[in-house]
């Protein structure tokens with residue numbers, strides 16, 4: 001029970017990596033505020049968790065691009081459970097594919113709004129709550145594309161490098177406040193996001209698998225295990241790190 005009685009929030013909590021993180025945190029005793037803009041899916045997934053862990057699950061069907069809604073969700077969580085101890089920011093989308101000069105500017109804007117601005121707003125209100133608590137941990141889900149270049153994904157790569165930048169700078173700025181800030185850089189993960197896009201054809205799946213020395217995708221639980229470690233007190237001297245959980249991708 002590494003997170004016993006800890007109050008956590010998870011964005012992008014209704015699917016994929018976020019859903020696996022919620023599962024792991026609840027299993028370790030946490031109370032979890034689930035944030036996701038997909039209301040019906042959040043209600044379905046949240047109800048399953050709430051049945052198994054009564055009184056330890058809250059749901060907020062909001063979009064992290066809307067700062068006032070993020071602020072309200074964090075405020076409501078701290079009012080209900082007294083404080084915030086940890087946050088795992090998973091909400092994100094895949095962006096436009098192609099070379100930069102062919103990239104639609106509206107699609108670029110949408111990607112940055114979701115994958116970078118959304119993390120900025122989430123961190124802003126999480127950090128305020130953690131500072132009030134006097135300690136805590138933030139884990140941002142970046143990507144291997146936040147560490148190295150990724151072909152034909154300039155917007156996505158820019159946003160994920162931005163997430164790594166926010167992580168490193170806030171690790172420095174909040175170290176004296178007892179707050180640790182880390183990122184995870186996953187390689188390909190078998191989630192609805194990648195199944196609907198890159199892996200929607202056998203060739204696409206083979207292409208992405210072949211980019212990993214381990215020649216496979218991760219399961220969401222393999223990312224959640226790293227998030228649990230970084231969120232917990234076991235990682236008490238870890239801050240500003242970008243933890244690659246990528247089957248060796250970024251070592252190539």
Ligand SMILES: NC(=O)c1ccc[n+]([C@@H]2O[C@H](COP(=O)([O-])OP(=O)(O)OC[C@H]3O[C@@H](n4cnc5c(N)ncnc54)[C@H](O)[C@@H]3O)[C@@H](O)[C@H]2O)c1
Pocket residue numbers: 011012013014015016017018035036037038062063064065090091092093094114118141142143144185186187188189190191192193194
């Ligand atoms: N799947 C992969 O291969 C992979 C690899 C590296 C990084 N990532 C990153 O991991 C994160 C989670 O991806 P996933 O594969 O679990 O995807 P997913 O689509 O299965 O889950 C993402 C969840 O985030 C929610 N969401 C998206 N934008 C939101 C917003 N603006 N406000 C609120 N909720 C929002 C979606 O509704 C969805 O439930 C993303 O940031 C993604 O970039 C994924």
